[in-house]
Amino acid sequence: APAQQTPVQLQPLIAAMEQRLEIANDVARSKWHSGKPVQDSERERQVIQNAESRAGEFKLGADDVREFMTAQMEANKMVQYARIKQWRESDHSPEKPESSLTDGIRGRLDTLLPVLMHSYSAFQPYRSDTRCPDWVQSEIQRQANDPVIVSALQRAAGDLCRTTPNQ
Numbered sequence: 001a002p003a004q005q006t007p008v009q010l011q012p013l014i015a016a017m018e019q020r021l022e023i024a025n026d027v028a029r030s031k032w033h034s035g036k037p038v039q040d041s042e043r044e045r046q047v048i049q050n051a052e053s054r055a056g057e058f059k060l061g062a063d064d065v066r067e068f069m070t071a072q073m074e075a076n077k078m079v080q081y082a083r084i085k086q087w088r089e090s091d092h093s094p095e096k097p098e099s100s101l102t103d104g105i106r107g108r109l110d111t112l113l114p115v116l117m118h119s120y121s122a123f124q125p126y127r128s129d130t131r132c133p134d135w136v137q138s139e140i141q142r143q144a145n146d147p148v149i150v151s152a153l154q155r156a157a158g159d160l161c162r163t164t165p166n167q
């Protein structure tokens with residue numbers, strides 16, 4: 001079974017990605033109450049710049065870091081849009097989060113950055129393995145149940161495996 005051969009380095013990586021997506025629930029609650037749009041391109045540039053500036057610390061290339069963090073933010077927006085749609089359609093307003101977006105929630109996303117980069121770095125040797133896509137799918141299914149989180153994790157992990165096309 002593919003799960004048995006899954007490298008141990010994948011579990012903490014998917015876990016950190018999932019934690020980042022859990023924070024998206026609070027981002028969405030905050031934006032629901034503030035009326036701010038989900039998309040904040042200026043903040044996305046800052047996140048990418050911050051991550052790129054730390055690439056060397058984790059022996060990662062700037063291109064990989066940019067691609068990886070872009071995927072994490074696209075996945076984050078998927079969760080936000082899905083939650084906002086659920087609240088709108090169920091006519092149920094979520095509670096205001098304890099902390100605001102700029103002094104609290106983004107701080108939690110920032111705190112997770114080195115954790116994500118560290119686990120992404122540890123997974124580098126396995127990215128080109130032909131079993132990589134199977135490992136990633138089974139690990140996502142193992143760690144997540146909520147279909148919104150599962151889809152977002154699939155997006156977040158979309159570039160993890162370097163599969164060589166076979167024509």
Ligand SMILES: O=C(O)C(=O)C[C@]1(C(=O)O)C=C[C@@H](O)C=C1
Nearest residue numbers: 027038039040041043044073076
């Ligand atoms: O910080 C925000 O405003 C978020 O919505 C979070 C986040 C991210 O994933 O870091 C996602 C979408 C925005 O375009 C910017 C950043």
